[in-house]
Amino acid sequence: MKAFPRLFRCLVVAACGLAASAAFAQEGPLETTPPKDTTPDQIIQRFAAKESEFSKARDQYTYRQSVKVQTIDGDTVTGEYREVFDVIFDDKGKRIENVVFAPMSTLSQGGIDLDQGDFQDIRHRLPFVLTEQDLPEYSVLYVGQQQEDELHCYVFDVAPKKIEYASSVEKQKRYFQGRVWVDGHDYQIVKTYGKTVPDIRKKHGDEEYLYPKFTTWRQQIDGQYWFPVYTRADDELHFKLQDVHIREVVKYEDYKRFGANSRILYEGKEVPKSDQKPDQQPPQDPKKPQ
Secondary structure, eight states: OEEOTTOOOOOOOOOSOOOTTOOOOOBOOOBOOOOSSSOHHHHHHHHHHHHHHHHHHHTTEEEEEEEEEEEEETTEEEEEEEEEEEEEEOTTSOEEEEEEEOOOOOGGGGTEEOOHHHHHIIIIITTOOOOTTTGGGEEEEEEEEEEETTEEEEEEEEEESOOOOOSSTTTOOOEEEEEEEEETTTOOEEEEEEEEEOOEEOSSSSOEEOOOOEEEEEEESSSSOEEEEEEEEEEEEEOSSOEEEEEEEEEEEEEEEOGGGOOOEETTEEOOGGGOOOOOOOOOOTTOOO
């Protein structure tokens, strides 16, 4: 988010209502014991391979993504940004975005605006995927095992090995830094917590580009892969001239395989329809706000 330094408002990014299928898993204690019958490096290589498969599979799906952003001063909404777009295929089979709802933004009235980094995050970094291709750019550290409702997960801290700064926000390559939970059965990421980096503070001038910490939950959509369904952020950004309270929600809904590519690949092989499982719901939290 980019702040306007002449204004001194407390800002909140708030989001669409919670999707009924999205969930906050109830976490068990973090156990720091080493994994049995395997090593952290073997787990990392295995889930990176599965993430690579998932990344290709997700490219065969259409879905709807919605975002709602509000600025709030006390209890008063001072500005709003909303966007709903469908990720679809055109008549030539090319993947495109079709914006279905995007009223004029009034966020500037609240003192901030979304920058190019925010839009990159919404499309690419909030639904974080760590593939074999991306793995060499990251340090991945095993921190333990943890229960997420009925899922037994391996927990890893993830950070970029090196960040090279670009001359502009548009050219800056962005990374994820935080923690991932890997399901011990499917060896896929089911939950992500962290933030996108780098934040950018210009040495000369008042330009600042800061980004909140977020959590993304996934749901098993096709019986084989875990798809992002819900992202939530609730964080405070410390600009030079003001602190900004951020709340953000992004929803990913209505996943459907594109007709021309209606195959499910698992471990490099096509899964027969008779073997495909019904959709599984993510872990539920009875304390989740409605």
